[in-house]
Amino acid sequence: MKKILLFAVFLVGFLNETFAQEVSVDIQDPLPVCNSGDCVDLNATFTPVETTTNYRIESIPFAPAGLLGGTVMDANQDDSWAEHNLAFRFCFYGQYYDRVWVGTNGLITFTQPPNINYCDWDLRSSSPIPTTNIPYRNAIYGVYQDTNIRPAPLGPVTNPSVQNVNFYEEGDAPNRKFVVNFNELPLYLGACTSSGMQTTQIVIYETSNIIDVNVIRRQSCSSWNNGLGVLGILNASGSQGMAAPGRNLGTWNATTEAWRFVPDGNVNTAQISWLENGNPIAGSTGLTTITVCPTVDTDYTAVVSYTQCDTTIRTVSDTITVGPEPFVLFNEPEDIVICATGTGPFSFDLDQDAFMLNLADPPNAQDPNDYFITYHTSYADAVAGFPFIQPGTNPGELSNYLSNGGETIWVAVQDFWTNGCIQYRSFDLVVQADPSGDIGYTGSPYCTSDTNTYLPSTNTVAPLTGNFVVTPSTGLSIDTTTGEITPATSAVGTYSVVYHIDATSTCPAYDTTPVEIIIQDCSSCSLALDTNFGPASQTICLGNSIADIVYNYGGDATSFDLQFTPNLPAGLSVNIVGSQLTITGTPTETGTFNYGISTLGCISNIGPLTGSIIINNMPAVPLINTIAATCTSDGVSTITNYTSGLTYVFTPSGPSVDATGLISGMTPGTSYTVVADNGSCSSSSSVSFTNDAMLTTPAVPTVSSVAADCSSDEISSISNYDGSVTYVFTPSGPSVDATGLISGMTPGTSYTVVADNG
Structure with a gap:
């Protein structure tokens, strides 16, 4: 938790620090929350960031980043470029870039040079910025001049581990930065070596899109390139740009100075909102000040979102924990309980100053002069500070307050020393009768083999502010708060148990009638x-x-x-x-x-x-009804007393029965029995039953006739006669013998005949 200050003056709004290049948000320490639910204002300041459609330039304290490290450019070729992919997107004149080209002659550009193997040094025909007449636009010049990075013997660099162009990135999102160093480089041409080493630095910052140019030393030399150099920025078209005062294209000298190019597009990219324990606070967007009323320690977070020129959003946040201050005094006030008989009102000594200040323990006591304590009959009076219960011993005064009990007294404690809070606490006045009642146990004697536990069978004691006491003090396993006895962990013996209440300043001590508890070894009894x-x-x-x-x-x-x-x-x-x-x-x-x-x-x-x-119950024996086979189907069997919920088990296995009692899955000609099972009982077996196979249809009778002559009637016979079937004539009358000869026909009558196998 941040330290909470009593007195503070809040500057609400943006964090307008002249030299802030990293984005941040800070919640200022609020006034203390003296009591649960008290309200307090939270104020946040944050770094403003404007769009990059325009810039302003500021002189800042000289504090360059590290001049060595990261990637060192190849020194074997002067006037060269190095391409670098940024770990973050950088907004420059309204456009975002994630690549940059570093030129050895003191500049970086966000546009790929036309010849990536040559960094033009010649500024003699260039114009001051802003201009289209300069070798490279969409660039940061810091300082753009002709230096020579080649080591001896081809160049003047004597210590390339220090004298070089290097670049690196450092920091954590959303506050990373890209640093380019042009460190201790000689100017081109031997005649200019007397001008000494040139050291400059360019730094660009994530999210804020600020640009810093630090000049450790720049000394011009008119013997080469007319001594020209420029420190500034220029957009891609050359229409917008600016140079540091006195540092536009020309012959100028500088040491230990720093310049900052700050986005100044008049459109703020930052938006603030608030969270409570990680959850958004409704209506807090855009507010730098909010009012909170915590009842417990609560985390409040200010979140600032920065919308970049590529529409992505980067955020920073700050969290503060705010909650009610702990009670300033050593002890909270306690309820006052008195024992009394008869009718009230009764006298109460309300003064708890010594208890709350812990005056009974001088090494840890608090100084009464640091606090102002008053007592009141209502919360409203405590907050108002008046009226209060007057100190004194007269009836109605603090040490002789008259009440029937059931009343709440409020204490107001003003802290002069720590935080200036006024805190409010309450305590109750309670009137109760003298202690009374008794306890009892059933089941004694108990056996040591008994693993059960036994609470008192009766307990009429009031108030239950004491504990159970045993004599002798060891041997009986008893919970002194509840009176629960565990025989199995007790020692054999005879014990006396009472419920004891200690005396208070207003109530006498009390003991119930002793109860005898016997623990015996009952191992001689078995079952x-x-x-x-x-x-x-x-x-x-x-x-x-x-x-x-x-x-x-x-x-x-x-x-x-x-x-x-x-x-x-x-x-x-x-x-x-x-x-x-x-x-x-x-x-x-x-x-x-x-x-x-x-x-x-x-x-x-x-x-x-x-x-x-x-x-x-035993399930009923299944009753089977079997329909004989016909010429068109096998025999069919059903369980006529089928009951849902029972399981029917067939012997041999295979068949099953549906919800109508119809049995399927039988093999024709096989004999089966079935029992009904309810999960615990099975019926007796049914009678055996068999489904016969479908019958074969007899052949149609073939009738042949011998025509009548003068000596006999016409004679007919069944030429495909089958002795296993019966032949039925229509109309009835004829019969057929074992040879197929038909007799009993009436001459002149037409007949038909069918074969029937039963």
Whole structure:
């Protein structure tokens, strides 16, 4: 959290720092939030950035970046260029660029030179900027002059590791910068060596699009190139440009000076907005001052967005945590509770100054002279500061305040020393009766084998401001706040338990009537399921017998206590022989029957051990109806008493049954049985059933006749006679013998005949 100052004068708006080249936003330290929900103004200042359609020039303190590092240009050829891809886009005269060409003669350009192998040095026919009459436009000149970078013996450079042209990028987005150094370079021509080394620097900045030119030393020499040099900027057409005062094209000298070209397009590219705990604050866009009213520590962030000439947006932000100041005093005020009988009002000593200031602990106490503390009967009075409860001991005054309880008192604490806050706190006045009530436990004695826990069966104590106290103090495992006893982790013994309330300045001490708790070793008593018989819980079908359920007791136990819910199932019986109990039989009713079994006769009986007997109805035996095969289909079988929800299991497997009871998947001629299953019970098997294969259609009878003559009637016979079929004549009357001869026909009557296989 930023330090919160009491007194501050806020300059709201832009961060108009003359020498700021990096963009930033800063939230100024606000006044303190004295109480939860108090409101305070947050003020942010940020770096303004205008468009690059125009520039202004400023003289700035001389503070160049590092003169060595990064990429060093090849010194074997003078008057050369080096291309560099920028890590950021730079806006220059309204256009954005991500490439730059560095010329060894003190300039950079954003337009690819016509001859990338030659950087023109000749300025003798050039004009002062702005101009179209100069070798390179869309450029930054810093300082454009003819230098010689070649090392000996071809050139005058004696230490190329220092005397060179180098460039590099540094910083983090959105405040990166590109630096170009022309370091300790001699002018061209030996006659100019007496002019000494030339050192200049160009720096361009991301987002702000500011341009710096630092001149460590520039000394002209009229013996070459007329001693010309220029320090300035020029747009691509040559129509706009500017030079530093006295540094346009000419013969001039300079040392340790710095010039800044600042975008001055009269259109602000920055927009501020605010976040609360990372979420946008409605209506905050464009506001440098907002009012916040935090109830807890809250993060507020000012975000400034800069729209670049390529329409991309770059942002900076600052976050401050603002929340209510902690209570200035050592202790918060506490509720005042008194014990009283009868009718009120009752006397309360409201003065908590010594407690809040921690005066009882002098090394850590606070100085009362640093604070002004008043007491009030309402929050409104505390905020107003008046009226307040007068100090004194007379009835109604601070140390003898009269109340029936149920009242809230407000404290106003003004801090003269730390932050000037006035903080408000409250406490309640409570009237209660003298302590009363009792406790009780059921189940004592308890066994050390008992892993259950036991809370007091009764607890009528009021108020519950004390704790449970045991005598002797060790051995009994008890939660002193709730009174819960754990026998399994307690030691064998006899204990006395009371609920104790300490005395206060207004209430007496109180102890309940002691309760005796006995912890015994009950290991001589046992109860167990006999695993040689059936399990404790079983699920069976009606009409089937349960597997006998057998329990045995031992030790001091004398009998069993068996309880069924809702009842012992009809058809089952319970037999006790000595120390063994058996549940046996065949149930005649359905349902779920739970039981619990415990010992009797032990100091601490064991149980109940629990189990259940679930008895389900037996499904009905499936009833089968089979339709015989015909000449057009196989036989068909159905389950006439089909019930949805049951599973039908066929033997042999293969068939299935649909929701109408129709059976499919049978192999003709195969005999099947089927049972119904409800998940726990299966019915008896159905009768065997078979689907016959579809019957073969008999051949159409072929009738041949011998014509009548003078000695006999016409005679007809079935030439393809089949003795396995029956021949039916229409009209009826004729019959056919085993040779196919038809008899019984009435002469002159027309007949037809069909073959039938049944």
